[in-house]
Amino acid sequence: MTQPDPRRAAVLRPAEIKTHDRGGGASTTPLVGPSVGATAFINGITSFAPGTKIPFHSHNCEESVVLLEGEAMLDIEGQESVRLQALDTTWLPPNLSHRFRNLSDTQPMKILWIYARLDATRTLTETGVTNFVSAEHDK
Template sequence: MNEQAKAPRIFTTADIPAHDRGNGVSTRLFCSKGRCAADVTTGTTSLPVGRSVQLHSHNCDEQIVILAGQAEAEFNGTRHPIGPMEVAFIPKDTVHCFHNVGADPVLMLFIYGSGAVTRTFAATGETVAHLSDSDLAQPRT
């Protein structure tokens, strides 16, 4: 993706493609360094019923706002219930993940404190660029 100049703009639904992250998980990127020269990265992730993402950490702070559904945020070895309009703050380098524990899909708004985000998978130590082909919700089997 070519880096864009920083300028005000509107992104319509058609301008925000879904990234298939495997296991039914889908992410839509709003802004990032590469997309609109932003110093933050924002978007949404949809987590189907009964699905989880693998434990991971990021190179920056993260905020997650649950827009719909019932989830559990896992960090420090404990799961914490989180529902609509509740916020999880995950500091940089904190291993964490989210689980859909409800009867409906979970829709999460993410806000990363960097325009260029990486994800490091706890199980393997592999670090990948956010939304790259290797940035999967669950490892390939």
């Protein structure tokens, strides 16, 4: 396999990239990562079906999320929940338990996520199970 050229830009078209079912009404399309030459961060898009919420979890690095479309709630353990509108942008420090919820029972919701490490992990708060975010894209 040929290694990506770190001096060459990439244009990624989500409609042409395999989407991965995360279960429970959430699906993810990985975008920037090592396969295009990234050395410092990864990102992607997660879509939430109407009414979908993902479990509380945390990461081993900083995370930023942009609400691309829909109505969302950000729940942060130990803090007041925050309602998000399209293009609202969040920043979360490492190891802070949180989750996103689609507030609509009829419309989808979509987020762009960015993790500050290539080896970003997701640890489920309830079970303590930890997986690399990139491993979810191999399912």
